[in-house]
Amino acid sequence: MTPRRRRGMLAHRARVIGAHAIVTLRDQGAYLGELALGGAILFVFLFVLSCLWTATFRAQESSLLGGLTLVQMTWYVTFTEALVMSRVNVARRIDEDIRTGNLAHALLRPGxxxxxxxxxxxxxxxxxxxxxxxxxxVVALALAGPVVIDPVAALGAIVATGLAFVLEFAIIAGIGLGAFWTEDTSSIYFLYTRVSLLLGGVLIPIELFPEGAAIVARALPFAPMIHGPARLALAPDGTGFLSVIASLVVSLTVVGTMMAVGYRSGLERLTVQGG
Amino acid sequence: MATLRFLAHYVRANLEVALAYRAAFAAKVFAMVVNDGIWVAFWWLFFERFPSVEGYGFRQIVLVWAIGTTAFGLSSGIAGGASTIAAKIASGDLDFYLVLPKPPVLHLVVSRMDPGGIGDALFGIATFAFLARPSAREAVAFAILVVIAASIIVAYAVATNSIAFWAGRADTIAEQAMFGLITFSTYPERLFSTPVKAVLYTVVPAGFVSFVPVALVQEWDWGWAAVLVGVAGGSLLGSKAIFDAGLRRYASGSILAMRG
Incomplete structure (x- = not known):
């Protein structure tokens, strides 16, 4: 393939992503009720976690735990909760497409x-x-007050969040593609959400894990995907940026390759029935 | 006794229906065990780093989770229909239950079993037995208290779902209310300030579902035990009264449906 043709294909794919993104954005207005339910759940979680960390800081008689103040800890769990609560179960949609045969029709579309x-x-x-x-x-502001955010660290956190979204797509889509081989991928997705909740450092930063558990957590993609962007957002400067990005890129390369291989071999198993 | 026999028949029938799809049943039970296990693992990580917070250690939080998961598991495993009442009211789907001989609310709550509840209950009992390592007195107290706590949860679900009689759609509100109860019931009581505790002993009864039973398992107190029994009885009667009051406003959905 010539470089010109490759550039053309990439531009075409970008247009396809953009077109689907715009259609989905328009659809989101229909799910305001679901967003409101998510807001109520988020409020309860943040309130309880704020109580937990307030009591923990008081019991430890310390102003700093895992390198974070109480205010920063409240904002840390706000970032991590926002990251996990914004998760989209694309695995279910891919699973349905494979099971119902919609995938065969979708493959005919360009892009x-x-x-x-x-x-x-x-x-x-x-x-x-x-x-x-x-x-x-808004909830964190009411519970703990404002937090100081370094602009360079914030920029790093935005980039890391973007990469984390791509990495999580590769993981969740990979789970959905499991429908080519297994009866039900919803239980695998459920397990994924639970394990990432624990090993991603959603409720407790990785710095506060026991040593052995911290080593395991850092070796898996969950920590750079959840703990990484949240910790970067609260860093005094952008020094942690490169290590977070490096972990995300390595995870993305491994998971993305696995997903691509799985997709190709899955397509070979695709059987179209009826018309 | 007749009501207990009625409940036993329904539970057996629900279990037979659930076991007709054994793989799906096992997957749901397993998923709930994993879910609960992850939360207890979080608390293990937490207490490895901070051995005591507000007088709570790992054993206390194990008791909180053992009692909470068993009580919620029993409530949704035996009376899983309670959380579907709001949706049935909104869709005018209550008619079927209105012509049955027993009170409609009783049929409604036991008409459905949530297999995840079985997972919750199994997890709670196993956690209590293996992680809390209870004495014989604690084990007896646990067995009694989880049943009382489960009845308060069912009453709460019936009351919050019955809002649909007045509000039309209330399944989201009822879902949020139950989520709040679950969340507050699985954290130590001493984390919360007095005004929050006032809410947790009234509007969201986490105090009676979790805090009081946990305290009673650790140290039995006849006074608090009597209060708990009174609250459970009052909740059940109160929720039935709310449901019956709402039922007088109910208009049939005039739905023609086949039931297998």
Missing amino acids: GYLTARFGAYLAERLVRFAFSLGFGS
Whole structure:
């Protein structure tokens, strides 16, 4: 393939992602009720976690735990909760497409099936994340007060969040593609959400894990995907940026390759029935 | 006794229906065990780093989770229909239950079993037995208290779902209310300030579902035990009264449906 043709294909894929993202963004208005439910759940979680960390700081008679003050800890859990609550279950949609045979029709459309799914995922994820972070920030502000955010660290956190969204798409889409081989991928997705809750450092920063558990958590993709952007956002400067990005890129390379291989071999098993 | 026999028949029938799809049943039970296990693992990580917070250690939080998961598991495993009442009211789907001989609310709550509840209950009992390592007195107290706590949860679900009689759609409100109860019931009481505790002993009864039973398992107190029994009885009667009051406003959905 010539470099010109490759550039043309990439531009075409970008247009497909953009088109699916815009359609999904328009659809989001229909799910305001679901967003409101998410807001109420987020409020309860943040309130309880704020009580927990307030009591912990008081019991430890310390102003700093894991390198974070109480105010920063409240904002840390706000960021991590926003990241996990904005998760989009694209695995269920891919699973349905494979099971119902819709995948065969989707493959006929230009731009590629996973590219289209990625565009829709990205738009929905951005809307959910903006809502969760915005609402969570109001709650965190009321519970703990304002937090100082370094502009360079914030920029790093934004980049890391973007990469984390791409990495999570690769993981969740990979789970959905499991429908080519297994009866039910919903239990795998459920397990993924639970394990990432613990090993991603959602409720307790990785710095406060026992040593052995911290080593395991850092070796898996969950920590750079959840703990990484949240910790970067609260860093005094951008020094942690490169290590977070490096972990995300390595995870993305490994998971992305696995997903691509799984997709190709899955397509070979695709059987179209009926017309 | 007749009501207990009625409940036993329904539970057996629900279990047979659930076991017709054994793989799906096992997957749901397993998923709930994993979910609960992850939370207890979080608390293990937490208490490894901070051995005591507000007088709570790992054993206390294990008791909180053992009692909470068993009580919520029993409530949704035996009376999983309670959380579907709001949706049934909104869709005008209550008609079927109105012509049955027993009180409609009783049929409604036991008409459905949530297999995840079985997972919750199994997890709670196993956690209590293996992680809390109870004495014989604690084990007896646990067995009694989880049943009382479960009845308060069912009453709460019936009351919050019955809002639909007045509000039209209330499944989201009822879902949020139950989520709040679950969340507050699985954290130590001493984390919360007095005004919050006032809410947790009234509007969201986490105090009676979790805090009081946990305290009673650790140290039995006849006075608090009597209060708990009174609250459970009052909640059940109160929720039935709310449901019956709402039922007088109910208009049939005039739905024609086949039931297998």
